[in-house]
Amino acid sequence: VNLTKHYPVHKGILNRQIGAVQAVSDVSFRLMEGETLAIVGESGCGKSTLGRALLRLSEPTAGNVLLDGRDITTLPTGQLRTTRREMQMVFQDPFGSLNPRMTVRETLLEPIILHGVATGADADAMVSELLKTVGLSEFHAGRYPHEFSGGQRQRICIARALATKPRLIVCDEPVSALDVSVQAQIVNLLQDLQRQFGLSYVFISHDLAVVRHIADRVAVMYLGRIVEMGDAETLFHDPRHPYTRALVAAAPKPMPGAVLPDRAVKGDMPSALNPPSGCAFHTRCPIARDVCSRDRPDLRETGGKLVACHFPDEAATIPAPATAPMS
Numbered sequence: 050v051n052l053t054k055h056y057p058v059h060k061g062i063l064n065r066q067i068g069a070v071q072a073v074s075d076v077s078f079r080l081m082e083g084e085t086l087a088i089v090g091e092s093g094c095g096k097s098t099l100g101r102a103l104l105r106l107s108e109p110t111a112g113n114v115l116l117d118g119r120d121i122t123t124l125p126t127g128q129l130r131t132t133r134r135e136m137q138m139v140f141q142d143p144f145g146s147l148n149p150r151m152t153v154r155e156t157l158l159e160p161i162i163l164h165g166v167a168t169g170a171d172a173d174a175m176v177s178e179l180l181k182t183v184g185l186s187e188f189h190a191g192r193y194p195h196e197f198s199g200g201q202r203q204r205i206c207i208a209r210a211l212a213t214k215p216r217l218i219v220c221d222e223p224v225s226a227l228d229v230s231v232q233a234q235i236v237n238l239l240q241d242l243q244r245q246f247g248l249s250y251v252f253i254s255h256d257l258a259v260v261r262h263i264a265d266r267v268a269v270m271y272l273g274r275i276v277e278m279g280d281a282e283t284l285f286h287d288p289r290h291p292y293t294r295a296l297v298a299a300a301p302k303p304m305p306g307a308v309l310p311d312r313a314v315k316g317d318m319p320s321a322l323n324p325p326s327g328c329a330f331h332t333r334c335p336i337a338r339d340v341c342s343r344d345r346p347d348l349r350e351t352g353g354k355l356v357a358c359h360f361p362d363e364a365a366t367i368p369a370p371a372t373a374p375m376s
């Protein structure tokens with residue numbers, strides 16, 4: 050499988066293209082410098098797998114990831130390290146992703162030294178600078194992860210990701226483990242850093258309220274495939290895939306901390322190992338017809354977005370579930 054498609058990009062910040070990806074099941078997108086692309090969907094839809102494949106933390110079985118036109122999927126391990134400098138990851142659980150035996154200073158020095166970003170006194174100066182950048186101080190450098198709150202730990206993880214001066218950070222549910230009051234602070238920090246350093250984010254989340262706040266573009270995934278992708282405003286106001294519609298209808302008003310209910314869509318998610326034939330959503334779709342279980346719909350331009358559905362216009366008329374709070 051190696052069909053690469055390139056999709057239209059957000060026009061506001063048209064800039065250098067920094068990457069294009071194809072992973073999971075023919076997932077394909079481009080990411081622009083300074084852009085935030087959110088990947089949303091229920092747990093098990095393949096969002097995290099996609100994030101890891103992007104950075105080649107897990108090897109994709111097919112397809113490729115291009116960074117500035119360089120295919121990093123075929124790079125030998127030695128050269129991969131250089132590329133890794135430019136692509137970092139921030140995880141959901143800031144405690145689990147920090148070594149409890151390492152001080153903050155050691156935690157931050159590790160990538161700086163490993164990637165040859167700086168040495169000696171320069172490296173120490175960089176640690177202080179990084180701490181300041183994420184809203185902590187030199188005063189915290191000698192402490193251990195358990196001495197911090199969840200939000201502070203996530204700041205440390207973000208500082209560690211910034212240590213290699215990356216251009217892309219994949220954030221996998223970066224605020225879902227945090228208290229609601231802290232979520233907004235971290236999201237705001239990420240946005241400040243993006244402006245300051247021109248960072249691009251792939252923001253993996255099941256929290257539509259947070260996504261609405263941070264994303265320029267959104268890709269909705271269902272069972273390993275993108276079913277709808279487009280500009281965030283358009284996608285939230287005029288969702289065309291029945292699955293996106295259900296997700297958006299079930300999400301509360303835009304406010305960080307409002308989480309997608311577990312059962313936004315009726316019925317269980319089928320197994321990703323043995324996805325339904327045709328359109329994988331046909332087992333749960335309110336407007337499914339015979340053709341849906343036979344033919345898999347391609348992503349096609351519809352209403353300014355890309356939608357993988359045989360009946361996107363009809364989908365636009367599906368009323369919101371009665372139980373869902375509408376904004």
Ligand code: SF4
Pocket residue numbers: 290291292328329330331332334335336337338341346357358359360361
């Ligand atoms: Fe529903 Fe058919 Fe569209 Fe799939 S292709 S989302 S089953 S209408």
Ligand code: MG
Pocket residue numbers: 092093096097
């Ligand atoms: Mg996940």
